[in-house]
Amino acid sequence: MEMDAFAALGDPTRRQLVQWLAVRPATATELSARLPVTRQAVVKHLGILEDARIVAKRRDGREVRYRIEAERLDAAAKWIAAVTARWEARLSRLKSHLEGS
Numbered sequence: 644m645e646m647d648a649f650a651a652l653g654d655p656t657r658r659q660l661v662q663w664l665a666v667r668p669a670t671a672t673e674l675s676a677r678l679p680v681t682r683q684a685v686v687k688h689l690g691i692l693e694d695a696r697i698v699a700k701r702r703d704g705r706e707v708r709y710r711i712e713a714e715r716l717d718a719a720a721k722w723i724a725a726v727t728a729r730w731e732a733r734l735s736r737l738k739s740h741l742e743g744s
Contacts, residue, residue, distance in 0.1 A: 651695035651731045656680065657688050661711065664698060668710040 645704055652658055660674055671689060675682040692698040696715045700707050 646696045646716055648697055651697055652719075654688065654691075655743050656684075657692055660685070660688055660692065661697060661716075664709055664711045668701075668708045670706050670708055674709075 648716050650659065651660045656678065659678070663669060663674060663677065674689075678685060689698060689700070693700060693709075696712055697699040698707055698709045699712050702708075
């Protein structure tokens with residue numbers, strides 16, 4: 644589940660979009676004005692983020708507004724924390740072993 648989120652976040656443009664959407668919802672037009680890519684490219688990036696369930700869209704009249712799906716990012720952050728804890732434990736055991744030798 645989290646791997647889809649990580650694959651989607653592997654692109655720097657998508658990470659930038661997530662950072663901006665974390666501040667406030669926005670349209671693809673608003674987001675593309677801040678990037679050196681076309682609106683169509685931004686829509687494609689947003690589609691990938693939507694497929695990974697990192698963002699959701701809502702139609703508001705003629706506009707489509709995108710917002711962050713915090714639960715999905717929270718799940719990814721928890722996975723990272725668990726992996727980090729396991730590695731820290733392994734490194735701690737290795738350090739103790741090396742210091743004991």
